[in-house]
Amino acid sequence: MSAVDTPSLSAPAERIRGRLASTPLAEKVEVRDLDLPTLEVSPPEWPALAKWLRDDPECRYDLFLDLAGVDNLKRRGQKTRFEAVVHLHSLPRNEHLRVKVLLPDGTNLTIPTVTGVWPAANWFEREAFDLFGYDFPGHPNLRRLLCHDAFVGNPLRKDYAPGQRWFATDADMKMPAWALDTDVKAGHFETQTLSIGPSHPATHGIVHLIARLDGERISRAETQIGYLHRCFEKMSETHTWNQVIPFTDRLNYVSAMINGVGYVRAVEKMLGVEVPERGVLIRTILSEFSRIMDHCVDIGANLVDIGALTNFWYLYQPRENIYDLIEACCGARLTVSYVRVGGLAFDVPDDFVPRCRALLESIPKFLDDVDRLVTNNRIVRNRLQGTGAVTKEDAIAWGLTGPMLRACGVPYDVRRTRPYDFYDKFDWDIPVASDGDNFARYLVRMEEMRQSLKIIRQAVDIFPEKGPVNSSDWHVVLPPKDAVYHDMESLIYHFKLIMEGIKVPAGERYEWIEGANGELGFYAISTGGGGPYRLKVRPPCFPNMAAFEKIIVGGTISDAIATLGTLNVIAGELDR
Amino acid sequence: MVAKSQTLPAYDPKTGAGGSTDFLTTRLETMVSWARSNSLWPLPFATACCGIEFMSVVSSHYDLSRFGAEVVRFSPRQADLLIVAGTVTDKQAPVLRKIYDQMPEPKWVISMGVCASSGGFYRAYHVTQGIDEIIPVDVYVPGCPPTPEELMYGIFELQRKIRSGEKSRDSRSARLAAERPA
Numbered sequence: 001m002s003a004v005d006t007p008s009l010s011a012p013a014e015r016i017r018g019r020l021a022s023t024p025l026a027e028k029v030e031v032r033d034l035d036l037p038t039l040e041v042s043p044p045e046w047p048a049l050a051k052w053l054r055d056d057p058e059c060r061y062d063l064f065l066d067l068a069g070v071d072n073l074k075r076r077g078q079k080t081r082f083e084a085v086v087h088l089h090s091l092p093r094n095e096h097l098r099v100k101v102l103l104p105d106g107t108n109l110t111i112p113t114v115t116g117v118w119p120a121a122n123w124f125e126r127e128a129f130d131l132f133g134y135d136f137p138g139h140p141n142l143r144r145l146l147c148h149d150a151f152v153g154n155p156l157r158k159d160y161a162p163g164q165r166w167f168a169t170d171a172d173m174k175m176p177a178w179a180l181d182t183d184v185k186a187g188h189f190e191t192q193t194l195s196i197g198p199s200h201p202a203t204h205g206i207v208h209l210i211a212r213l214d215g216e217r218i219s220r221a222e223t224q225i226g227y228l229h230r231c232f233e234k235m236s237e238t239h240t241w242n243q244v245i246p247f248t249d250r251l252n253y254v255s256a257m258i259n260g261v262g263y264v265r266a267v268e269k270m271l272g273v274e275v276p277e278r279g280v281l282i283r284t285i286l287s288e289f290s291r292i293m294d295h296c297v298d299i300g301a302n303l304v305d306i307g308a309l310t311n312f313w314y315l316y317q318p319r320e321n322i323y324d325l326i327e328a329c330c331g332a333r334l335t336v337s338y339v340r341v342g343g344l345a346f347d348v349p350d351d352f353v354p355r356c357r358a359l360l361e362s363i364p365k366f367l368d369d370v371d372r373l374v375t376n377n378r379i380v381r382n383r384l385q386g387t388g389a390v391t392k393e394d395a396i397a398w399g400l401t402g403p404m405l406r407a408c409g410v411p412y413d414v415r416r417t418r419p420y421d422f423y424d425k426f427d428w429d430i431p432v433a434s435d436g437d438n439f440a441r442y443l444v445r446m447e448e449m450r451q452s453l454k455i456i457r458q459a460v461d462i463f464p465e466k467g468p469v470n471s472s473d474w475h476v477v478l479p480p481k482d483a484v485y486h487d488m489e490s491l492i493y494h495f496k497l498i499m500e501g502i503k504v505p506a507g508e509r510y511e512w513i514e515g516a517n518g519e520l521g522f523y524a525i526s527t528g529g530g531g532p533y534r535l536k537v538r539p540p541c542f543p544n545m546a547a548f549e550k551i552i553v554g555g556t557i558s559d560a561i562a563t564l565g566t567l568n569v570i571a572g573e574l575d576r
Numbered sequence: 577m578v579a580k581s582q583t584l585p586a587y588d589p590k591t592g593a594g595g596s597t598d599f600l601t602t603r604l605e606t607m608v609s610w611a612r613s614n615s616l617w618p619l620p621f622a623t624a625c626c627g628i629e630f631m632s633v634v635s636s637h638y639d640l641s642r643f644g645a646e647v648v649r650f651s652p653r654q655a656d657l658l659i660v661a662g663t664v665t666d667k668q669a670p671v672l673r674k675i676y677d678q679m680p681e682p683k684w685v686i687s688m689g690v691c692a693s694s695g696g697f698y699r700a701y702h703v704t705q706g707i708d709e710i711i712p713v714d715v716y717v718p719g720c721p722p723t724p725e726e727l728m729y730g731i732f733e734l735q736r737k738i739r740s741g742e743k744s745r746d747s748r749s750a751r752l753a754a755e756r757p758a
Contacts, residue, residue, distance in 0.1 A: 147702055148667035155701045164701050170670040198671050199621060201650035206623050206668055227668045228623055230691075231700035246697070253625035297628070316635045323632075333632075334721055335625055572624050 012095050013037035019058050025049055035269070035509045036087075038098040040079075043111045046101050050114040053088065053097070061088035061097055063412075064118035064399045065512075067125060068523050068536035069132035073158040075527050081105050084128060087510055087521065087538065091396065091410065094417050098510065103134070113139040120399025123546040131156040131233075141176075146226035146575055149174045155234055162234050176222050179210050191219075194557065198227050202305050202561045205571030207545070209560070216556045221549040228575040236535040240501025241267050241341055244532065249335040251537060252573040254297050255290035255516040257283075257326070259573075260339040265420065266511035266522040267341045270504050273476050279343045279469035280421050285356060285459050286329065286338070288452040289322045292363065294516035294568070295445040302442070302565025303374065306383045311370050318363045325355050341502055342477040343470030356460045360453055367449055375446070384439035388551050388563030391436060398550070399543035402518025403444045404567065408436035414514035426458045441566040476502050501530025515540045517568040539573040605741065612656070612682070613738040614644035616731070619655035619679070621672060624662030626689040626721040638724040645731055652678040657734070658711075661721075663691035664704045676711045684714045684738065686730055689721050696720060709752045 009017065010033050017031040029049060030040040041049050053061040065087040072078040082103040089096050103109050113136040114121045125136045126145040133154035136142055144151065148168040153160055179193045197208040206227035212220040232251065236244045248263040249256035261283050268275065275283075300315035323333040328349050330338040338345055349355075374380050390400070395408040405412055413430045415423040431447035433440035470477045478497055479490035504526040512521035518540025525534040544567040552560040585594040620630050634640050634648060649655040652675045664672055676685070687707055690696035693716045695705035707713060714737060717730035 148665075151666075151702075160701070162700055165666060165703075166701075168666050168670055170674065173670060198668065199675060204622075205627070206671070227665060227671070228663060229665055229667065229702050230624075230663045230698045231702050235698060235700055250625055253628060297631075313636050316631070317637070320632065320635070320637045333723065334629055 009033045010037060012093075012097075015058065016097075019056055020052075023052060025052060034098070034507070036096050036098045038100060040100045040102055043101055043103060046099075047112045047114055047117065049099070050117040053099070054117055058093075059090065059097075060092045061090045062396050063089040063091055063401070064114075064120040064124075065089055065096075065401075065519065066521055066523065066536065066538040067121060067128055068534070069128040069134060069156060070525065070534055071132065071156065071158045075525070075533060082109055082132065082134070084111055084134060085523065085536075087523065089519075091412060096510070096512070108135060109133060110135045110137060112137055115139060118399065119397045120543050120546070123542060130154070133157070144226075146229040148172060148226070155231070160234075162231070162238055175210060178220060179212065179222070198224075202564060204301055204565075205569070205574075207569065207571065207574075209549075209564075211552070211557065211560065213557060216558075218552050218555060218557060218560060221552055221560075223545060223549050225545060225571075226575050228571040230572075230576070232537065232576040233535055236532050238531070240531045241504060242497075242502065244535065245339060246335065246337045249337055250572050251539065251576065252294070252516060252520075252541075252570045253335060254570055255287075255294035256334060256336050257286045257290040257338060258513070258515050258520065260336065261287055262511065262513045262515065262520045263522050264339050264341045265513060266509050266524045267502070267504060269511055270507060270509045270524065270526060271341070271473075271476055271502070273342045273471050273473055275343050275471055276468045277422075278464050278467040279471075281459050281463050282329075282344060282348055282352075282469060283339060284421050284423070285456050285463075286326065286336075288456045288459075289325065289359070291452050291516050292449045293319045293322050295449050298517075298565070298568040299370070299442060299445055302438075302562070303380070305561050305565045306380065308374065308377075308380060311374055314366055314370050314373070318359075318366045321359055321362060325352075325359060328352075328355065340470070340477065342473060343468075347469050353460055353463055353465075356456065360457055360460070363453060364450070367446065371446065375443075381439065383558075383562050384442055384566075385435075385437060387438050387555060387559040388441075388566060389435065389437040390547070390551055394547075394550075395436065398547040400518070400547060401543070402515065402540050402568075403441055403448065404518065404544055406431060407433045407440035407444045409434045414512055414519055418512070420513060422459070423455070426455050428454050428458075438562050438566045503528060503530065504532075512538065517541050517544065517570070537573070537576060539576060541567065541569045541574050545569050545574055606739075609739050609741055613735040616645040616657040616684075616735070617647045617649050617655045618645055618657040618659050619649050619652055619675070620659050620661055621675060622659075622661040623664060623668065624691065626661035626692070629721040629724060629727065630659065630661045630688065633724045633727050638728065640728065640731070643728065643731060643735075652676075653680065655679055656683050658683065658685045659688055659727075660685065660692040660707050661688040663696065663698060664707050664710070665702050666704055667702065669704050669710050672707065673710050684734055685711055686715045686717060686727075686734060687713045688717045688727055688730070690718055691720070693718065708749050710749055712749050 013031055013033045020026050028045045032038045053059050068085045070083040072081050080102045084101040086099040101111055125139055128134045129142050130144040130146050150168040150172040151166045192213050194211045194213050197203045198206045208224040210222050211218045232247050245260050248259040251259045296315040296319050300312040303311045327333050330336050392408045395405050411430045411432045416430055428451045431444045433444050474493040479493050483490040484494045506526055506528040508525045510523045512519050520540050521538030523536040524532050527533045587594045622630055687693045692707050695703050715730045715734045717727055719726050
């Protein structure tokens with residue numbers, strides 16, 4: 001995509017330019033129109049622009065979504081080698097915005113931090129420091145986030161070989177400086193540092209929590225992540241567009257289907273490919289079933305942590321039943337690899353609709369059982385009500401989305417604020433709670449499962465019995481196998497797609513959908529080759545986990561365990 | 577093991593002698609390994625997607641407890657079977673080694689899934705290319721993730737191995753540990 005020379009901008013971009021004109025930033029910010037309104041700025045002006053974007057009454061970009069580093073070493077026509085691409089959302093205006101901070105060549109890649117404007121930027125900046133080597137002066141804790149401390153170099157730079165490893169030993173596992181301080185001076189003998197994890201049953205994955213305890217209360221905490229950093233973004237740069245799909249399944253592996261849908265939507269938008277109605281509905285139905293599976297595991301695991309083991313078995317059974325449906329569709333239970341750019345890998349089995357209807361019958365029974373066992377259970381209420389509470393303002397400042405944000409009373413759901421597929425045609429509600437505590441999140445998730453069932457019911461009702469599931473654009477979708485065997489043209493398409501991958505036009509795109517635990521965004525850059533030049537995921541649970549160390553301060557250690565469960569942190573997506 | 581049934585003189589309550597009974601003749605090692613193979617206490621080192629399938633295996637539908645590997649422990653001190661379920665990264669490697677070292681002997685390791693077995697399709701800068709770089713492995717279970725049936729088959733294979741008294745070969749992890757800079 002080339003720069004827009006003529007000032008024919010979209011309405012939001014035009015409005016931002018108009019507002020900017022009256023500020024001292026007008027000269028220094030370039031407004032462009034790509035798939036989103038895009039501002040370009042150099043690092044020194046970035047904090048002032050950030051503050052203005054957040055506070056200007058006609059901008060109010062209050063939700064910091066993502067910061068993606070980009071290395072333009074092998075990409076032609078760019079102004080500088082390194083960029084930091086920030087995505088923002090304005091809740092009052094319901095608009096997305098992209099800001100590109102262009103780092104001048106030949107400098108030491110410095111960007112002033114914006115953690116003071118959006119606290120959510122904290123971990124995103126640390127990630128860019130780790131993976132790209134950007135420096136953020138003023139950042140409160142600029143250390144490596146994903147890679148281990150013995151790592152050398154910045155792996156997402158284009159001149160870093162994908163397979164270059166560095167080995168960590170026990171001595172490299174660094175604790176934060178404050179945790180080593182024994183605090184003897186205070187003469188307060190009940191102070192101690194507790195290390196939970198990296199391998200601990202309550203972390204459900206490998207996450208390391210270091211907490212300073214005063215008696216039983218947490219006075220300071222820090223989470224260390226990256227234990228499952230398996231280089232998704234680097235791997236996607238070395239594969240073709242379709243080969244990335246199995247990797248996306250392993251991001252949020254508890255609801256794998258949703259990730260694949262989010263990713264291929266970004267690619268389809270870049271290609272301008274439309275998926276037939278039947279294909280879209282299959283995606284919707286299985287995505288909503290995946291959302292139910294996700295919430296089942298999240299609630300079940302959370303209840304196990306607070307001692308209610310039975311409910312885990314109650315909630316696991318619908319999951320097994322949904323696995324049966326997914327296995328019938330694509331042959332895999334967990335990591336589905338079912339979607340393809342332009343459609344799906346195969347059509348669903350003939351008994352798809354009866355199977356869905358049987359699930360719609362059986363799942364509510366399990367939910368009702370859990371509801372009766374848990375919702376008014378006094379122990380559960382004591383453990384969850386009032387613990388891990390987040391205020392609405394904090395939730396927005398920390399960049400929370402999904403059930404976490406809705407439990408604070410903000411009805412932000414991408415399926416409603418920016419309807420994709422057929423979500424605007426279905427009759428469903430966004431569950432919202434007001435307390436923002438663990439119990440509110442539990443209630444929101446329970447109700448979301450019921451709403452998902454409602455969506456599936458409507459989708460199954462309008463599900464066409466016959467019809468294509470794939471686009472017929474053979475530049476994108478593999479032609480049918482019998483055509484490949486009998487027809488030269490199809491054979492050529494097949495060969496080109498398998499050997500070279502889909503040719504996605506050069507450009508960039510941020511596409512976002514409602515993942516199981518929040519806004520799941522994919523920022524894809526293509527240079528016209530068969531694979532992504534850069535693919536950045538906006539992982540919904542990443543800000544949740546970043547907020548964890550702030551949420552639990554002041555509470556007891558047992559509340560922290562209950563809170564960790566309701567954050568719905570999936571390590572594959574958190575660490576990528 | 578050979579079980580034999582033999583008729584003895586009638587039981588005399590005064591002397592305590594006699595009475596009909598069944599008895600076993602076996603070697604002590606065989607008896608012990610038979611008992612061990614059917615009372616495995618697994619520690620799930622569940623890092624990623626495979627951990628979710630491990631949950632399925634211990635849940636009601638597949639119910640691993642039918643085969644005597646029921647008591648899932650999260651403390652390495654109480655476990656004798658380490659199931660590494662999921663990708664192990666270089667950042668986790670020291671953690672995994674420490675957990676393995678903390679387990680009492682005798683101990684066994686199942687590598688669940690291709691990531692744990694070989695790094696899987698993550699041939700990348702932060703991923704350990706198989707946990708046998710770090711610890712010896714008894715049974716490798718392929719699959720991404722393995723189905724519950726596959727993992728259960730892996731556990732049966734381990735039980736067979738324990739009963740046969742076979743020892744695991746520690747060649748790769750020992751060689752790599754020697755080669756690796758301290």
